[in-house]
Amino acid sequence: MKILVVGGGGREHALAWKLKSSPLIKKVFCAPGNVGMMQHATCEDIAVDDLPGLVQFAKRQKIDLTIVGPEQPLVDGIVDLFEKHGLAIYGPNRAAAELEGSKAFTKNLLAKYGIPTADYRVFQNYDKAVAYINQLNRPAVIKADGLAAGKGVIVCTERAHMQNALQQMMQNKRFGHAGNRVVVEAYLQGEEVSLLGLSDGEHLMYLAPAQDHKRISDGDEGLNTGGMGAYAPTPFLDEAMIARIKREIMEPTIRAMASEGRPYKGVLYAGLMLTEQGPKVLEFNCRFGDPETQVILPVMTDDLLAAILAAQEGKLHEFERQETAGFAAGVVMASAGYPEKYQTGKVILGLNRTFESDVVIFHSGTRRQGNQIVTAGGRILTVTAKDDSLKGAIDKAYRTVGQITFEGAYYRKDIGAKGLRPGRP
Ligand code: AMP
Ligand code: GLY
Numbered sequence: 157m158k159i160l161v162v163g164g165g166g167r168e169h170a171l172a173w174k175l176k177s178s179p180l181i182k183k184v185f186c187a188p189g190n191v192g193m194m195q196h197a198t199c200e201d202i203a204v205d206d207l208p209g210l211v212q213f214a215k216r217q218k219i220d221l222t223i224v225g226p227e228q229p230l231v232d233g234i235v236d237l238f239e240k241h242g243l244a245i246y247g248p249n250r251a252a253a254e255l256e257g258s259k260a261f262t263k264n265l266l267a268k269y270g271i272p273t274a275d276y277r278v279f280q281n282y283d284k285a286v287a288y289i290n291q292l293n294r295p296a297v298i299k300a301d302g303l304a305a306g307k308g309v310i311v312c313t314e315r316a317h318m319q320n321a322l323q324q325m326m327q328n329k330r331f332g333h334a335g336n337r338v339v340v341e342a343y344l345q346g347e348e349v350s351l352l353g354l355s356d357g358e359h360l361m362y363l364a365p366a367q368d369h370k371r372i373s374d375g376d377e378g379l380n381t382g383g384m385g386a387y388a389p390t391p392f393l394d395e396a397m398i399a400r401i402k403r404e405i406m407e408p409t410i411r412a413m414a415s416e417g418r419p420y421k422g423v424l425y426a427g428l429m430l431t432e433q434g435p436k437v438l439e440f441n442c443r444f445g446d447p448e449t450q451v452i453l454p455v456m457t458d459d460l461l462a463a464i465l466a467a468q469e470g471k472l473h474e475f476e477r478q479e480t481a482g483f484a485a486g487v488v489m490a491s492a493g494y495p496e497k498y499q500t501g502k503v504i505l506g507l508n509r510t511f512e513s514d515v516v517i518f519h520s521g522t523r524r525q526g527n528q529i530v531t532a533g534g535r536i537l538t539v540t541a542k543d544d545s546l547k548g549a550i551d552k553a554y555r556t557v558g559q560i561t562f563e564g565a566y567y568r569k570d571i572g573a574k575g576l577r578p579g580r581p
Pocket of ligand 1: 311
């Protein structure tokens with residue numbers, strides 16, 4: 157089969173790498189792809205928001221199936237458009253992608269179907285929102301309703317901070333229309349985990365649970381980022397808790413979407429908080445996570461393409477699963493200054509070394525310049541290693557990080573540490 161992967165980050169590199177190992181694959185194309193993906197795929201310079209350009213390319217190349225990495229094209233209706241042109245594509249259509257595209261939609265859906273999440277209120281009017289936070293006497297989380305590239309969520313412990321967040325979103329339009337509506341929700345405490353499942357509209361096939369590290373600094377301090385590293389599976393999530401998450405959250409959400417006339421076909425990504433009262437939904441994403449995908453796919457022994465084809469046909473319940481193998485840890489190497497201002501164009505050294513077995517370097521912000529590879533973004537690489545133990549995977553990932561250099565390279569030193577703490581919940 158000829159497959160097109162839409163996107164050009166670490167997640168899409170991992171998708172191309174995994175798809176390439178399927179016996180069903182003839183060729184993988186990526187749009188726009190990146191320098192690292194060229195090892196596994198043919199990259200075509202089409203932007204992820206050029207939906208007509210992607211349709212034309214898929215027709216011209218006779219692509220058998222398109223898989224979409226980022227959320228924006230899904231929320232913009234890429235699936236509806238491809239299907240209108242008779243092209244096969246795996247992902248939620250526009251109506252189903254609301255699950256990520258509107259936090260107010262999702263909170264209202266969860267409330268309607270009794271699916272556990274933080275208590276919340278939705279506001280379209282700034283004065284009403286301010287009046288509401290003025291009578292709160294606990295921390296709150298203020299969320300822009302629409303897509304904001306992962307930056308539209310502000311955790312506030314003080315009222316002044318909440319008011320400032322509302323002002324930024326609703327009055328100063330810091331996130332454009334995404335802030336026309338806001339969700340104000342209760343602050344939840346606990347361990348965060350990401351559980352992803354492939355859905356065929358009715359059944360789910362789960363991938364290994366993963367933990368992301370969203371903050372820039374060790375110990376989960378500092379600004380939020382696109383994700384500084386991840387590991388999978390999460391040893392603290394036992395079978396009973398996984399079963400509870402499936403029963404109380406994942407399956408009811410798929411049923412709820414079907415009842416609402418928005419059957420959900422695609423990757424359902426739940427961002428969860430394991431609270432003392434049980435698991436609760438922080439958010440849903442309508443796609444694979446980044447950097448979770450870079451660690452979930454290395455431990456997956458199933459043929460991803462075969463699983464996606466089963467999902468396309470509504471036959472996921474017949475798909476024969478294999479066990480996951482070992483643990484994977486991925487450390488993101490970023491440019492100095494990220495997530496704020498950073499420089500690019502720094503030469504990356506060490507990429508062509510021979511690394512230990514089960515090491516893969518996924519690219520995101522890289523570019524070729526002459527015969528060198530240079531930095532071209534905030535997050536540059538996800539250095540991923542797999543091993544029989546989580547400790548082994550983390551150590552191997554960091555040994556590999558130590559062999560790659562560029563000026564100002566920054567990375568967290570504690571990726572996976574929470575998975576190793578003894579006496580986990
Ligand atoms: P989201 O994009 O909704 O997942 O939010 C980004 C991050 O903000 C999450 O990964 C959490 O770390 C944090 N967060 C979101 N909602 C809450 C909440 N209700 N309580 C505590 N932290 C939250
Ligand atoms: N890892 C967070 C995300 O993909 O949104």
